[in-house]
Amino acid sequence: MESYSRAIEASKDLIEGKIVVDVGSGTGILSMICAKVCNPKHIYAVEANRYIADMSRLIIEQNGLQDKITVINKPVEEVDIDDWKHGTEKASVIISEWMGFYLVHESMLESVLWARDFLCGPDPLMLPSHCRIWSAVVSNEKFRNEELEIWANPVCGVDMSSIGMARAVELTSAPQIEVLDPSQLLSAPQVAFELDLNRLDRMGFPCTPLKTQMSLKTESEGVFSSIGIWFDVSFGSTGVVLDTSPFHPSTHWKQTNVFLGCWAQVPAGIPIDFTLIISRPDPTERQYTITIET
Ligand SMILES: C[S@@+](CC[C@H](N)C(=O)[O-])C[C@H]1O[C@@H](n2cnc3c(N)ncnc32)[C@H](O)[C@@H]1O
Numbered sequence: 001m002e003s004y005s006r007a008i009e010a011s012k013d014l015i016e017g018k019i020v021v022d023v024g025s026g027t028g029i030l031s032m033i034c035a036k037v038c039n040p041k042h043i044y045a046v047e048a049n050r051y052i053a054d055m056s057r058l059i060i061e062q063n064g065l066q067d068k069i070t071v072i073n074k075p076v077e078e079v080d081i082d083d084w085k086h087g088t089e090k091a092s093v094i095i096s097e098w099m100g101f102y103l104v105h106e107s108m109l110e111s112v113l114w115a116r117d118f119l120c121g122p123d124p125l126m127l128p129s130h131c132r133i134w135s136a137v138v139s140n141e142k143f144r145n146e147e148l149e150i151w152a153n154p155v156c157g158v159d160m161s162s163i164g165m166a167r168a169v170e171l172t173s174a175p176q177i178e179v180l181d182p183s184q185l186l187s188a189p190q191v192a193f194e195l196d197l198n199r200l201d202r203m204g205f206p207c208t209p210l211k212t213q214m215s216l217k218t219e220s221e222g223v224f225s226s227i228g229i230w231f232d233v234s235f236g237s238t239g240v241v242l243d244t245s246p247f248h249p250s251t252h253w254k255q256t257n258v259f260l261g262c263w264a265q266v267p268a269g270i271p272i273d274f275t276l277i278i279s280r281p282d283p284t285e286r287q288y289t290i291t292i293e294t
Pocket residue numbers: 023024025026027028029030046047048049052074075076077096097098108111
């Protein structure tokens with residue numbers, strides 16, 4: 001929230017006197033920061049969930065901002081300019097905290113692009129505006145020793161190895177959302193994908209997969225077990241970056257760790273080559289699949 005607050009403050013001159021849409025406004029906190037700091041013409045806070053929308057109306061009134069912010073309780077895809085209570089001028093600014101794990105998982109990216117294409121005039125200010133998905137080679141040796149290997153030895157003469165095997169299957173069947181320590185990274189992080197929200201085609205990604213060939217060089221030796229993935233987003237020309245990398249204080253997005261199903265001792269200085277694919281098997285769902293082809 002602090003990054004959003006700084007980005008809104010730094011964009012004050014571009015927001016003043018403009019119509020703003022807050023997509024998936026939740027409690028309305030972004031709309032309220034924007035109303036207090038930027039003096040926009042009006043803010044439409046669009047929130048699909050009835051309970052949350054009602055709660056945000058209450059908070060907005062408690063803060064005396066009801067003349068500046070209108071809460072619209074609908075999915076943004078069902079909103080049109082007829083819902084505007086203050087004229088028919090299209091929006092010039094979109095604010096939204098839409099990101100999910102590894103940026104896109106269960107995210108509202110499509111809804112934000114819909115709002116950009118149908119509720120805004122040309123070239124709206126998008127906050128955030130640019131996104132990057134990063135990846136790095138990860139070691140989980142401590143985890144292997146403490147959670148998997150420990151079950152390899154009989155406990156008081158009893159074979160408990162099935163627990164370790166079940167945990168190994170669990171780890172490799174879905175990406176793990178966890179906090180990675182920088183010391184676990186065997187390579188420097190590299191950008192896998194960059195998205196520009198002003199240019200991203202609503203009918204392209206997320207409908208079509210993101211796919212890229214990566215070659216990450218190990219910088220230290222260790223037990224290579226997984227690929228770590230995370231994102232950052234930036235806010236126009238403000239210089240503000242919301243960074244979810246292991247090198248920054250952890251956020252609720254943490255990092256995403258994709259286990260490969262093997263534990264390989266690797267030396268420093270070798271390339272780890274793989275293809276990273278992020279796709280959505282069912283276009284009606286917000287669930288994505290991460291594929292790592294080695
Ligand atoms: C991560 S929360 C946003 C939180 C908000 N910035 C806050 O701090 O309270 C995302 C919100 O978007 C809403 N949402 C999801 N899809 C939506 C859609 N298509 N149209 C409108 N709201 C949506 C959810 O109900 C949820 O409240």
